[in-house]
Amino acid sequence: MPTPEATFGLPKSMLAARLDTQAKRISVERVPLPSPGPRDVLIQVKACGICLSDIHLIDGTISTRHTVVTPGHEPAGIVTSVGRDVPRWRAGDRVIVDSGRSCGECESCARGLRDRCTDPRIIGVDTDGAWAQYVCVPFECLCPIPANLPFDQAALMADAVSTPFAALVHTADVGPGDSVGLWGIGGLGYHAVQIAALCGAAPVVAIDPRESARSRALQVGADVALDPTAADFEQRISEVTNGRGLDVAVDLVGSNDVLRQAERNVARRGRIVVVGLSDQSIQLGTSEVFGIRKHRLLGHLGYSREDLETVASLTGWGRLDLSQSVSATYPLSEIERALAHLTDRASDVIRVVVSP
Ligand SMILES: [Zn+2]
Ligand SMILES: [Zn+2]
Numbered sequence: 334m335p336t337p338e339a340t341f342g343l344p345k346s347m348l349a350a351r352l353d354t355q356a357k358r359i360s361v362e363r364v365p366l367p368s369p370g371p372r373d374v375l376i377q378v379k380a381c382g383i384c385l386s387d388i389h390l391i392d393g394t395i396s397t398r399h400t401v402v403t404p405g406h407e408p409a410g411i412v413t414s415v416g417r418d419v420p421r422w423r424a425g426d427r428v429i430v431d432s433g434r435s436c437g438e439c440e441s442c443a444r445g446l447r448d449r450c451t452d453p454r455i456i457g458v459d460t461d462g463a464w465a466q467y468v469c470v471p472f473e474c475l476c477p478i479p480a481n482l483p484f485d486q487a488a489l490m491a492d493a494v495s496t497p498f499a500a501l502v503h504t505a506d507v508g509p510g511d512s513v514g515l516w517g518i519g520g521l522g523y524h525a526v527q528i529a530a531l532c533g534a535a536p537v538v539a540i541d542p543r544e545s546a547r548s549r550a551l552q553v554g555a556d557v558a559l560d561p562t563a564a565d566f567e568q569r570i571s572e573v574t575n576g577r578g579l580d581v582a583v584d585l586v587g588s589n590d591v592l593r594q595a596e597r598n599v600a601r602r603g604r605i606v607v608v609g610l611s612d613q614s615i616q617l618g619t620s621e622v623f624g625i626r627k628h629r630l631l632g633h634l635g636y637s638r639e640d641l642e643t644v645a646s647l648t649g650w651g652r653l654d655l656s657q658s659v660s661a662t663y664p665l666s667e668i669e670r671a672l673a674h675l676t677d678r679a680s681d682v683i684r685v686v687v688s689p
Pocket of ligand 1: 386492
């Protein structure tokens with residue numbers, strides 16, 4: 334690769350992992366450095382997580398409006414330059430980036446109801462993301478990194494921690510004493526266990542067919558860890574909930590088999606929360622059961638800016654422990670190896686991070 338020319342300390346070009354959505358192929362290319370608009374900041378990316386939804390973006394399960402886009406929605410880095418109308422943020426600030434934002438153009442946004450935006454944008458899907466040396470974002474997306482946290486752990490907060498936080502605290506409304514079952518102890522589930530325990534859930538039931546994932550969950554706050562394929566699974570759920578079933582069942586996998594099993598094991602008035610995404614259609618048991626038991630099925634996506642601040646604070650003060658969350662780090666040039674590591678069923682990953 335030729336060395337980029339520097340202007341005022343910033344290069345004119347950068348390396349970025351570009352996804353060709355037609356060919357479903359990723360390649361690391363040299364592209365022009367993005368130039369921040371008046372309300373944008375340019376961030377030198379120090380770490381960016383790789384999420385299963387990135388895999389779904391690459392394989393076409395999740396669609397984007399672009400034919401070529403730079404993925405990466407879990408970034409942390411250093412502010413390198415700011416647009417002229419950006420308040421307070423300065424070069425050198427260590428930041429996490431909120432990966433979602435309102436469009437600013439729809440009818441809700443025009444009326445100032447940005448949290449009801451009908452066309453929300455996600456960095457790395459709708460705009461170029463952070464599998465690149467630099468990423469350009471509106472300043473409203475920034476959240477400071479607690480001083481005691483390294484970039485790789487901070488990056489995970491932008492999805493792998495904030496998404497289960499919002500799902501459990503807001504969508505599932507988990508409170509003290511709620512019995513909570515968490516299906517899938519991967520990148521989101523590992524943090525969901527800690528968050529459920531922090532909310533006072535009891536028992537916190539971690540559910541994963543992998544023995545290693547179950548023992549990890551027990552180390553960070555799960556009371557019980559169960560194999561969903563075990564013959565006595567439903568009996569064990571009944572035992573630990575005094576025959577009532579779970580108050581909250583969270584599908585962090587995105588699988589209809591998980592949802593059906595979740596529904597069979599929730600209590601009357603139980604909440605079933607869909608966090609994992611896939612293109613499978615949702616089919617539950619009979620509407621008779623669903624209605625008589627007053628089950629609730631709740632979809633979930635993302636988190637709010639405020640949630641990201643809360644998660645950063647909780648992590649900074651040691652209430653959430655991300656020190657074991659980064660399973661491997663790869664340079665940008667090895668993005669394909671990093672993706673293969675994440676999708677390798679045998680690899681037992683919490684989060685794989687790319688460090689451009
Ligand atoms: Zn994600
Ligand atoms: Zn909007």
